[in-house]
Amino acid sequence: MKTRLLMGIALAAIMHGGAAAGPTPKMLGDTCAGCHGLKGASAGLSMPTIAGMPADFIVLSMREYREGKRGSTIMGRIAKGYTDEDFEAMARYFSSQPWKSAKQEFSADLAKLGKRVHQRKCEACHRDNGISTEQDMPRMAGQWREYLGLVLDESRKRNFHQSETMKAVMERLSEQEVTALTHFYASQR
């Protein structure tokens, strides 16, 4: 996956060879900060922190938003304004910014239940209690609970901010399990 994506980008770069350079990664990244927070560290409960996310995850997500493969309220419309090169530049910028865990409350009981759900259903990919970003996994630990709640709960019912693989997983979870998971990730900093 990763190799194919990178090759695609390299190829696109060659095809565009000689064309005028686009905005810098920081210039593009700065346009996102009004909603995703300064340097991608979100202060808004329903908007995810994207600082420190894997570059390939950001590029893939943005492409899927643009192509309508990933449901959203606004991201699809925004993604249509950018090229693959822009996505790659944004991804370089945000992936090199430090992750900041959200300061938020959580229920210890729900977090405990959530940990069991995580270990059973999520840990295989979202390693290290959702901290790891290996294999281009988005970081879950320390992400905003409200954001996770909205996205995970909705994606049990429809294609919403998720890959197809995730949708299949989410369909098998109950609402209560999803809530518990969000408290678990909120408890991980």
Add this chain to the structure above:
Amino acid sequence: MSSMNRRDFIQFAGAASALGMMGAPAILHAAPRARVVVVGAGYGGAIAARYLRMADPAIEVTLVEQNPKYVSCPLSNEILGGEGHIEHLTFDYKGLAAIGVKIVIDTATGLDPVRKRLTTKGGRTFDFDRAILSPGIQFNWGAIEGYDEAASQIIPHAYKAGPQTLLLRKQVEAMRDGGTVIITAPEDPFRCPPGPYERAAMIAHYFKKHKPRSKILILDSKDTFSKQALFKQGWERFYPGMISWVSGSDDGDVRRVDVKNRTLHTMLTQHKADVINIIAPHRAGAIAEKAGLAGKNGWCPIEPTTFESTLHKGIHVIGDSTDTPMPKSAYSANSQAKVCVAAILAQLNGEPVGVPAYTNTCYSLITPDWGFSVAHIFRHQDGKMVQVPNSGGVSPLDASVEDRRIEAIHARSWFRNITTEMFG
């Protein structure tokens, strides 16, 4: 000097000579690398000040703002609907001061673009190498006959948040059930294009609960408005029969106000109301106009890669005051501030100005749980700001109830993010 490496010194010296602002002795005395004065601590100015200081602490940034605290216009319509509190829209400048921005609470009254000097009402002067003006708007008093600043103390505009918002809220609260509120909306371009229509919805939200026999009439000078289909759908769904809108072609254009009798006159009709809200036409902020930066249409023409005035070099204008194809919104001001700062940094470093990117995102509410948005992505092309084809746009008309709810939640997260970015 001691904290500077060789590369810094070369950039520093290059910048100094490029600007012709100070000789070598000044550098040796560790004078600031450049002095930038920012006027206005709103969605444009606060971001410009922060991004300058973040990029280079050797730049002296002075932020001149007339209000001791900043009150946000975005989300202030909710106050009119009885939701939220003005304290939650009010910010101080401590976070900016903490990163070394010099805060000056005073009104900028004069700007000499040739001598590069700003003067204030308080009698202070600030010499600068670069100025960034983000002064918002001023009203065209008298454009609606009888509507001037004194009249606005009785019939509020509530289009600069703060006491005006509270005045209108008080009038709406004091109104009898079965009364009428009239909102007048100006011609394009104006600040916050969906503002008047969201305002109608928010007041209706309050009426529905407390004064269900009341009506809201919007008298518009124009024939179409921002997010029109979404607003009409939302009004009809939640407030059927409560909100009426009259277009300019249907005699909605208000020409005169009789303040004493609370009566509005269009070309053919007079409208009496219990509460009137006149969103008067407006133009570039006073200081921009005084400095000679405004064009004939009242707005400031700028070069879009730098936001430098095309009328005076070294003076940059961002936000609502500018003459650009971007909507006059908070997010546009935020985005423009970043492009402007990047250009100033490049110029100070003697580097070519980079390729800009501009974005706008704006949420509107019909109820606290029913929101929608618009997005714009602009690019620089052949010297102009051009919207990227087939991108952005408004929320779909057939979006699910759940999506409307999520967009209302996003509206509040948007506010938290954008204001935290400004004020810390």
